[in-house]
Amino acid sequence: MSELERYGWNETREAAFASSRAKGWTPGRVSLEHKRMYRIWTENGELLAELSGKLRFEALGRDDLPAVGDWVAVSARDEEGKATIHGVLPRTSKFSRKTAGGETTEQIVAANVDTVFLVSSLNLDFNPRRLERYLLLAWESGANPVIVLTKADLCPDPAPYLEQAEAIGLGVPVCAVSAETGEGMDAIRAYVTRGRTAALLGSSGVGKSTLANALLGEARLAVAGIREDDARGRHTTTHREMFALPSGGLLIDTPGMREIQLWDVGQGLSETFEDVVAVASGCRFGDCRHEREPGCAVREALRAGTLSEGRYRNYRKMEAEAAYAARKESARLQAAMKRKHRR
Structure with a gap:
């Protein structure tokens, strides 16, 4: 399997890329976006990329620009470790929300995701109404949702939480896990096999970074505790980023979202x-x-x-x-x- 195939490249994407390849461009996948600069994974390694002037000019909205998880067409300058992005390939899924605040624009949280892990914790911060919002956006994205209830080792009786999640999910898989003890982690790993992409979505403090570290097999993401008065957490992840897992799968970690405003649902x-x-x-x-x-x-x-x-x-x-x-x-x-x- 080539490096591109490990990142999720397949025959369908190759067919969609034919016209771009004829122009001498190469495919890459966005693993990080920061202030209109992008880190791209390509067949020949990792490149730092920026948008072409034409792509920026022709974009009508945020939906026309790359997001983490997107496949893009680039002209690579391998000797410099840089590239220019000329286009975005058609997406198989797209998790979007309205930007926070008064502005009515789309914010793409993750693209080309196979499975969305909707993460909530087994404590006082468990919120059925907020989980419904996440589930709504997950269904609209085109990816398959899985409800993940974390911190099972700290919950003496997870049954009521599981029942509420199952009632909300209506057939969506629900997993109770503990990244500390390993309980339920095998069920999670089954969704991120080689060439598959999953995204972690949930509020601050629900254990997304701890869960990601457990899947990565090392402490690469910062972890913070929760406030004792309301069981809510502090932001530790400040940007969206995609990681390659030892299993061969890919994981997109996202900042915690307290405000989940709907977009095209x-x-x-x-x-x-x-x-x-x-x-x-x-x-x-x-x-x-x-x-x-x-x-x-x-x-x-x-x-x-x-x-x-x-x-x-x-x-x-x-x-x-x-x-x-x-x-x-x-x-x-x-x-x-x-x-x-x-x-």
Whole structure:
């Protein structure tokens, strides 16, 4: 197996790269992004790369620029250890969120990921509503989600947490692990075999860096403790980076995210809240708003207690949030097209 194949290169990507190879460019994979500089893994080693002027000019938004995990076409200057990025290959998956704050733009957290590990800890910081948000974005990304509950060695009774996670996941694998004792780690390693890519996503302090170090087999990432008053953690990872694992797989570690604003989650919403959608399909009217309409199956399920009030409220909240983000993005893209035509 070549180095590129170890990084996830395959026949489909080779076919998509044919026109770029005809121009003398070579493929590489982004392992680190920092202030518009990129570290690229290529067949001939690691290169430091920057964007070509044409690629930067033609980009309408962040989605058109490389992110960690992306495959790119580069003109390599191996003797200098540098390269220029000319294009981004089609993505098989893309985990995105709205940028934090008031600006309505997309932030790509990781690309071309096979498995998304949604990491939460077995302590007071376990938050079912936040886990639903992560699960929604994971489904929309095109990758397969796996819920990972860490710090099993510190939890005397993990069963209630497992039950809540399984109820939220609706068939998504749930693993309770301890990076300290090794409990459950074999189940995690099975998802990151040779040529496969996984990403760690979760809030600060849930044990992502500790889990990554256990998979790497060495303490390469900094680890910080949690606050005793609320079991929340401090940021230790400050950027997104991809690592090669001893197993031959690849792991993308990401900074902890307290603010998870939604971005383009149409299909993911129905997959994450499959139970809510199933109940709603029993309403008398197809356009039922679940407020005062007669024959509303959702209101009846809420009264009967067969549908969780908190889960339903979170569904409506994220539905409205996603619709708002879609409207803002549509307006932003139209403005970007006008600016491009003027230039």
